[in-house]
Amino acid sequence: MQAAGSFERRVSVRARLAKPLWLNKYIEGHPYLSELLDVSEDGLLLRIIREPSNQEDSFPLELGVPGTPHRMWLWARSVRRVGETQAVRVSYADMLERAQLRQLVRWNAA
Numbered sequence: 001m002q003a004a005g006s007f008e009r010r011v012s013v014r015a016r017l018a019k020p021l022w023l024n025k026y027i028e029g030h031p032y033l034s035e036l037l038d039v040s041e042d043g044l045l046l047r048i049i050r051e052p053s054n055q056e057d058s059f060p061l062e063l064g065v066p067g068t069p070h071r072m073w074l075w076a077r078s079v080r081r082v083g084e085t086q087a088v089r090v091s092y093a094d095m096l097e098r099a100q101l102r103q104l105v106r107w108n109a110a
Contacts (some may be wrong), residue, residue, distance in 0.1 A: 014040040015108035023063040025076075027056055036063065037085070039108065041101045044076065048084045055081070058091060065100050066107075072097045 016038045024031035025046070032051040036044055044061075058077040065072060075092035093101065 013105055013109060014038055014043070015105045017108050021063070021066065023061050025051065026060045026062070027051055027054075031062070034086075039101060039104050041090075041098060041105060043079070043087065043089050046086045046088060048081075048086055061088075066104070070100070072100055 017036060021036040023034055023036055023046070025034045025048075026032070033049045034051075035047040035049065037047055038045045055078065058075065061072075061074045061076050063072045063074065064070070072093070074090050074097060076088040077091045079087040079089050081087075090101070
């Protein structure tokens with residue numbers, strides 16, 4: 001049950017990662033390292049390590065699939081940023097990448 005006045009917009013299952021998973025966030029064509037804290041099929045929570053102060057609203061992400069040599073390429077849009085934590089919505093991912101995001105959620109949901 002939700003508290004009065006609160007509204008949960010999230011519709012997909014979210015999983016907190018047990019082990020660090022790193023990704024590259026591309027800003028103005030340059031990769032910047034971020035840590036993936038939690039994941040859902042349509043959104044990610046990132047810990048920003050270091051990046052320029054001029055923030056783009058949308059950007060590509062490069063994420064390695066654990067246990068495989070495959071790299072996921074996702075297009076993301078910033079939802080909010082508080083300190084060094086940033087929530088992003090996946091605005092584009094092909095069918096294979098969406099399936100891999102779902103699998104990543106399953107592996108980490110408990």
